[in-house]
Amino acid sequence: MENVKGKVIAITGASSGIGEAMARHLAALGAKVSLGARRMERLEDIVEDISNNGGQAICKKLDVTQPDEMKDFVEFTLERFKTLDVFINNAGLMPLSMINAYKIEEWHRMIDVNIKGVLHGIAAALPYFEEKDKGQFINITSVGDRWVGPTSTVYSSTKFAVRAISDGLRQEVSDNIRVTIVAPGATESELAETISDPELKEMAINQFRTNLLPAAAIARAVAYAVSQPTDVDVNELVVRPTAQKSF
Ligand SMILES: NC(=O)c1ccc[n+]([C@@H]2O[C@H](COP(=O)([O-])OP(=O)(O)OC[C@H]3O[C@@H](n4cnc5c(N)ncnc54)[C@H](OP(=O)(O)O)[C@@H]3O)[C@@H](O)[C@H]2O)c1
Numbered sequence: 001m002e003n004v005k006g007k008v009i010a011i012t013g014a015s016s017g018i019g020e021a022m023a024r025h026l027a028a029l030g031a032k033v034s035l036g037a038r039r040m041e042r043l044e045d046i047v048e049d050i051s052n053n054g055g056q057a058i059c060k061k062l063d064v065t066q067p068d069e070m071k072d073f074v075e076f077t078l079e080r081f082k083t084l085d086v087f088i089n090n091a092g093l094m095p096l097s098m099i100n101a102y103k104i105e106e107w108h109r110m111i112d113v114n115i116k117g118v119l120h121g122i123a124a125a126l127p128y129f130e131e132k133d134k135g136q137f138i139n140i141t142s143v144g145d146r147w148v149g150p151t152s153t154v155y156s157s158t159k160f161a162v163r164a165i166s167d168g169l170r171q172e173v174s175d176n177i178r179v180t181i182v183a184p185g186a187t188e189s190e191l192a193e194t195i196s197d198p199e200l201k202e203m204a205i206n207q208f209r210t211n212l213l214p215a216a217a218i219a220r221a222v223a224y225a226v227s228q229p230t231d232v233d234v235n236e237l238v239v240r241p242t243a244q245k246s247f
Contacts, residue, residue, distance in 0.1 A: 001029045001030075001223055001227045002227055003226065003227045003228065003229065004026065004029040004030060004031050004223055004226050004227050005029060005030030005031065006030060006031070006032070007026075007031045007032070007085040007086060007226065008031070008032045008033075008034065008077065008081040008082075008083050008084050008085050008086070009026050009031045009032070009033050009034070009085060009086040009087075009088065009226070010033075010034040010036065010073065010074065010077045010084060010086070010087050010088065010125070011023055011026075011033060011034070011035055011036065011088040011090055012036050012037070012062060012064050012070075012073075012088065012089055012090050012091040012117065012121060013036075013037050013064070013090040013091030013092060014033075014035035014036060014037050014043060014046065014059070014090070015035070015037035015038070015039045015042035015043050015046070016037075016039075016042060016189060016190045017187070017188070017189025017190055017191060017215050018090060018140060018184065018187060018189055018215045018218045018219070019035075019037065019088075019090045019091070020042075020046055020215070021214075021215035021216045021218065021219040022088060022090065022218070022219040022222050023035050023046055023050065023057065024046070024049070024050060024216075024219070025216060025219035025220065025222075025223060026219070026222070026223060026226070027050045027053075027055030027056065027057055028053065028055060029223055030055075031086075031226075032056040032057070032058075032081050033050070033055070033056070033057045033058075034057075034058050034059070034060070034073070034076070034077040034080070034081065035047060035057060035058070035059040035060075036059070036060055036061070036062030036064075036073045036091075037059075037061075037062060037091065038061060038062065038063055040059070040061050043059035043060075043061075044059060046059070047059045056081075058076075058077070058080050058081070060072070060073050060076045060077075062091075064089075064091045064113055064116075064117030064118075064120055064121065065112045065113060065116060065117060065120070066120075067120045067123060067124070070117075070120040070121055070123070070124040071123075071124045073124065074087075074124040074125050074128065078128065083132075084125060084128055084129075084135065085134075085135060085136065086135070086136045086137075086138060086226055087121055087122075087124075087125035087129075087135070087136070087137050087138070088137075088138045088139075088140065088222065089117065089118040089121040089122070089137065089138070089139045089140065089162075090140040091113055091117050092113060092114045092117075092140065092142075092158075092191075093109060093110060093113055093114065093191070093194040094110075094142075094155050094191050094192070094194050094195070095109070095110065095155075095194045095195050095196055096151040096152055096155060096195050096197075096200060096204060097151055097154075097195075097196070097197055097200065098150060098151055099153055099154075101197065103196065106154075106196065107154045110154055110155055110158050111154075111158060114155070114158035114159065114161075114162065115158050115161045115162065115165075118139055118162050118165060119165065121137075122137065122165070122169060125137070126173070126177075129173075129177050130173070130174070130177070133174055133176045133177070134176050134177065134230065135176075135177050135178070136177070136178040136179070136180065136225075136226065137166070137169065137177075137178070137179045137180065138180045138181075138182060138222055138225060138226070139162050139165070139166045139179070139180070139181050139182075140181075140182055140183075140184065140218070141159045141162050141163050141166075141181045141182070141183045142155075142156075142159045142183055142184060143183055143184070143185050143238060143240060143244075143247060144156035144159040144160075144247075145159035145160055145162060145163040145181065145183050146160070146163070146183070146238075147247045148160075149247060151200060151204075159183075162181070163181055163183075166179050166180075166181045167179075167235075170233070170235065176230065178230070178233040178234075179233065179235070180225045180233065180234050180235060180236070180237070181235070181236050181237070182218060182221050182222055182225065182236075182237045182239065183236065183237065183238040183239070184213065184218045184239055184240075185213060185238075185239060185240030185241055185244045186208065186209050186210075186211065186212050186213065186240075186241060186244055187212055187213045187214075187215055187217070187218055188212045188213065188214055188215050189215055192204050192205050192209055208247075211241045211242075211243040211244060212241060213239065213240070213241045217239060218239060221237045221239045224237070225237060
């Protein structure tokens, strides 16, 4: 695909689901991918697979809640691949619950990973993008960046925040730095595993998380945004399963 081949793309939360699918798809299109997440064995297996298929991939342990680890992840990518073209803030979790279940620890974790993690990614990559006056952020939000319903209050609020951060960033940076959000609908991944209430988890999986998109569908949307010429900034892509009508 035009403008993807040879690009260096760093992806947070690349050990499963959408992050893994993006790593595999972008590498198959000729990008050099740098994968970060906490589960190193998963990352190493994905890197090995990509390499066995002729692609170029590297990985580093990363907890996005730690700004220093995010900085190290960007430095590691620059050391190994000599440049950075695209930074994908993808790591996230979705422990849905009603507010009056008072799962305060889970609220904190969502805020730490889904919002602060994205800010840490921006803080780590933006200085390099500004230095070379070129680059692209892709922030994976959710249809929950514009929709809220019972049990998704805190999760949606983190995604509303990332949408706001992305649009503010887009306006603040130079004319040569692109900012894109990709907002998936229900997509195959391990995301529902983060729901701690067993009844809610079952309901989410059996009622709401049906007709799932394959994670590769989101990877293709991301590749489209990356593939545009530098003066074309695809600001938002919302990708739902065709049958997902209500949220
Ligand atoms: N699947 C959907 O239906 C859907 C819909 C809308 C939006 N999204 C968004 O898509 C993104 C990816 O989620 P997914 O659906 O692919 O779910 P997933 O399979 O559970 O993947 C989540 C990824 O985030 C990583 N992660 C979690 N906490 C982390 C931390 N502290 N530091 C670094 N990495 C961390 C996980 O890696 P480790 O555990 O190895 O660290 C994993 O690689 C999320 O932002 C999610 O909100 C998904």
